[in-house]
Amino acid sequence: MSDDKKLGWKEIPEGGLIIKAGNSATYETGSWRSSRPVRDVDKCTNCLICWVYCPDSSILTSEGKLTGIDYYHCKGCGICAEECPVKAIKMVDEKEFTD
Amino acid sequence: MNNKITAITGNEAVAYAIKQINPDVMAAYPITPQTALIQKFSEYVADGLVDTEFVTVESEHSAMSACVGAAAAGGRVMTATAANGLALMFEILYVASSNRLPIIMPMVNRALSGPINIHCDHGDSMAARGSSWIQIYSENVQEAYDNTIQAVRIAEHMQVRLPAMVMYDGFITSHGIECVEFLDDDKVAKFVGEYPPRYPLLDINHPVTYGPLDLYDYYFEHKRQQAEAIKNAQKIVLEVAEEFKQISGREYGLFEEYQLSDAERAIVVLSSTAGTTKQVVDELRVKGEKVGLLKLRLFRPFPYKEIAKALSHLKAIAILDRSDSFGGFGGPLFTEIRSALLDSEKIPQNVNYIYGLGGRDINQTDITSIYTDLEKIVETGKVGERVKYFGVRE
Numbered sequence: 001m002s003d004d005k006k007l008g009w010k011e012i013p014e015g016g017l018i019i020k021a022g023n024s025a026t027y028e029t030g031s032w033r034s035s036r037p038v039r040d041v042d043k044c045t046n047c048l049i050c051w052v053y054c055p056d057s058s059i060l061t062s063e064g065k066l067t068g069i070d071y072y073h074c075k076g077c078g079i080c081a082e083e084c085p086v087k088a089i090k091m092v093d094e095k096e097f098t099d
Numbered sequence: 100m101n102n103k104i105t106a107i108t109g110n111e112a113v114a115y116a117i118k119q120i121n122p123d124v125m126a127a128y129p130i131t132p133q134t135a136l137i138q139k140f141s142e143y144v145a146d147g148l149v150d151t152e153f154v155t156v157e158s159e160h161s162a163m164s165a166c167v168g169a170a171a172a173g174g175r176v177m178t179a180t181a182a183n184g185l186a187l188m189f190e191i192l193y194v195a196s197s198n199r200l201p202i203i204m205p206m207v208n209r210a211l212s213g214p215i216n217i218h219c220d221h222g223d224s225m226a227a228r229g230s231s232w233i234q235i236y237s238e239n240v241q242e243a244y245d246n247t248i249q250a251v252r253i254a255e256h257m258q259v260r261l262p263a264m265v266m267y268d269g270f271i272t273s274h275g276i277e278c279v280e281f282l283d284d285d286k287v288a289k290f291v292g293e294y295p296p297r298y299p300l301l302d303i304n305h306p307v308t309y310g311p312l313d314l315y316d317y318y319f320e321h322k323r324q325q326a327e328a329i330k331n332a333q334k335i336v337l338e339v340a341e342e343f344k345q346i347s348g349r350e351y352g353l354f355e356e357y358q359l360s361d362a363e364r365a366i367v368v369l370s371s372t373a374g375t376t377k378q379v380v381d382e383l384r385v386k387g388e389k390v391g392l393l394k395l396r397l398f399r400p401f402p403y404k405e406i407a408k409a410l411s412h413l414k415a416i417a418i419l420d421r422s423d424s425f426g427g428f429g430g431p432l433f434t435e436i437r438s439a440l441l442d443s444e445k446i447p448q449n450v451n452y453i454y455g456l457g458g459r460d461i462n463q464t465d466i467t468s469i470y471t472d473l474e475k476i477v478e479t480g481k482v483g484e485r486v487k488y489f490g491v492r493e
Contacts, residue, residue, distance in 0.1 A: 009320035009327075014260065015199040016321050017298055018308035 029056065033076030035091040037069055043088035050080035050089060104280050109240045109272040112279050113179070113205045113265075114139035116247040118149055119287035122203070123174030123294065126154035126165035130184040131217045132269035133207040137179060159184040163191035163202075170200035171309045173299025175251070175291075178202065181269060182209035182223040189227070195262045196231035196325065198309055199297075201254035202262040204232075205247055208370065208421075209269040210457040218458020219269040221369060222422040225431045231325045233263035233332050234399035236369045238355075240277040243267035245349060246396075248282070251291045252339045258331040260297060268371040270458065286346050329400045336397055353402040355394040356409055358384060362391030364473040365410065367436060368419040369395050372454075372461055379466040390470050395432070403439035410436070411443035415473040419489075421455045429453075429486040448476050452489040459490055 013019050046066055051059040058074035060067045069080075081089040107115070114136045117125065125144075129137045144153040152169075156162045162178050170176040180188060185206060195202050210216040211223050224234060235250060237243040246265045254263040267273060282290075298307045313321060333353065340351035355373070358380050359365055366376050373394035383390045393409055410416055418437070420430025428434060433451035440446050452469060455461050469489070476482055 006316060007320075009323040012317065012320055012324075014321070014324050014328075015197055015309075016311060016313040016317065017198075018311055019298060019305075021306060 028072055029075050030070075030072045033071075033074060033094060035076050035078065035093050036071065036097065037074065037076070037078070037080050037089045038092050039066070039069065040088045040090070043086050045086055045088070047085065049083050049085060053079050053083045055079065104278050106276050107240065107279050108135065108274050108276050109243045109267050110135035110207070110274065111139050112240045112244040112281075113247050113267070114143070115281060116244045116287070117177055117179075117205075118143045119282070119284050120175070120177070120203075120248065120251055120291050121149050121288070122151050122177045124152045124154065124166070124169035124176045125178060126156055126162045126169065126176070127178045127180070128156050128159050128162045128184060130159070130181050132209055132219075132273045133179050133181040133184070133205070135273070136205060136207070159187040160191060163188040163195060166202045167191060167195050167198065167200060170195070170202050171198060171299070172301050173294075173296035175255075175294035176200070176202045177204065179205040179207070181207040182211050182217075185223045185227060186211060189230075192227055192230045192232060192262075194310070197321065199260040199325075199328070200262060201251075201260055203247070203250050203254055204262065204264045205243070206264040206266050207269045207273045208266050216457040217269070219271055219371075220421045220456045220458065221266070222456070224264060224266050225422040225424070227264070228399055228431060231261060231329055232399065233259070233261055233329065233336075233397075235263065235265050235336075235397055236395060237265060237267040237272065238370055238373045238394060240267075240272055240275065241279050241349075242396075243272060244279055244281070245343065245347065245351065248287055248290065249336075249339050249343050249351065252342070253332055253335050255295060256332075256335045256339075257295070257297070259328055259335055261325070261328050261332065266370065271371045280347075280349075282347060290343070290346055333397065333400045333402055351396065353395075353397045353405055354409070355392075355396065357392040357394065359391035359393055359409060361389060363389040363414045364416075364470055364477065365391040365393055365413050366417045366419060366466065366469060367393045367395065367410070367432065369398070369421065369432065372419060372421065372466075375461065375463060376466050379463050379470065382463070383467070383470060388470070388474075390473075398432075401435050401439075403435065406436060407439040407443050410440065410447060411445060413447040414477045415448040415450070417450050417452055417469050417473055419452045419454055419469075423453050423456070433486070448473075448480075448482055450476065450482050451486045453486065454489040456491075461490065465490060 058070040250263040418433040429451035
């Protein structure tokens, strides 16, 4: 029902206005996910096709290499798994995870 | 006060109020019985007597949408409508209030279709009673003029920031000519003051987003804010009324008590029927009957504590609704008042009369018969049918 971490009605801008730009980064959409993309590091060639296709900018990279997946924002759409040319990403049902 | 007295219709008086308010934007579509208001105001625009950007739209849905855009941009914005026009605005009424845009809208009460009808009842504004708009009802032309001016200050108050609709009865008040005391232009201009914008879209140094997706995790909190804001409006209504009295000499409250304090029987009613009822109260008082009237001015927010306090000493109350809430336990006014009275130590006998739908007249003989009904209820202790349809052919 309630989430103590979220702000109360007296603390948020009125009317749902966004008065501070770029706040979507702090908004969790990962909880919408029903299945999670999991990467097989051994199979991954770092071609970054997944990074190109991800609609939520959830493929994390550093110096041209895939470093992880941003589960705080990933909605579990599965496009990365579908597009991966070496099938290094699998969609795993969220019930398999406890976090 | 030396303000000028003019014989004028309700619509023209309200158009004059809008001219004096001189809003930044007016977006409106004509509909009977509001048409003469828009027509008169468009003359002021054509004659260059106002600075208002008048947006002629293709529907009321567009009218309210244009108002939302203009208000979010940071302007003082007005429109006006009636009945089916209000119904067509319905979706955007909620967008206006949820975005906390203090749009002002004279709303001329008319029966909703169907069957199609152009005359007065309150079914239109009552349908919007949960839309988080402030609702103020006017008995006559003077009140329609005064309430329009006061609504600006109430809606725009920083503790409120909600839109407001000002009701007056279609044809009875909108087209009836009455003597009205207008305030001087400069007094009204000073009273409404400069529009205080909040988060205007045109302030490009402080960019904001209006109307983003708002799901289960924040929508409820935003609704809770609205509930608080409209509750705040009650005290602001009184503050603004006090200030208005200083410039007009006319007194306004949450409601008007007419011969009520020592009354045993009373009628509760909105708008023009209150005028008819006052006449009857005067006549019956001459005969020594302890009858009174409570005329509600503010319906949203509903001042339930104050109303219960004002009514609890009575023996019997007739609550008159000029609209039905089909399938409900009585009309909208009845359910609110009956519920408000539940916390009183002594609950007066109460009965609901649904009357005047589609403009059916209610006259002094009718009102007298309702006071007679109440007398019988007091004598016998029996209410009979709790919700009555008054003046309908069986």
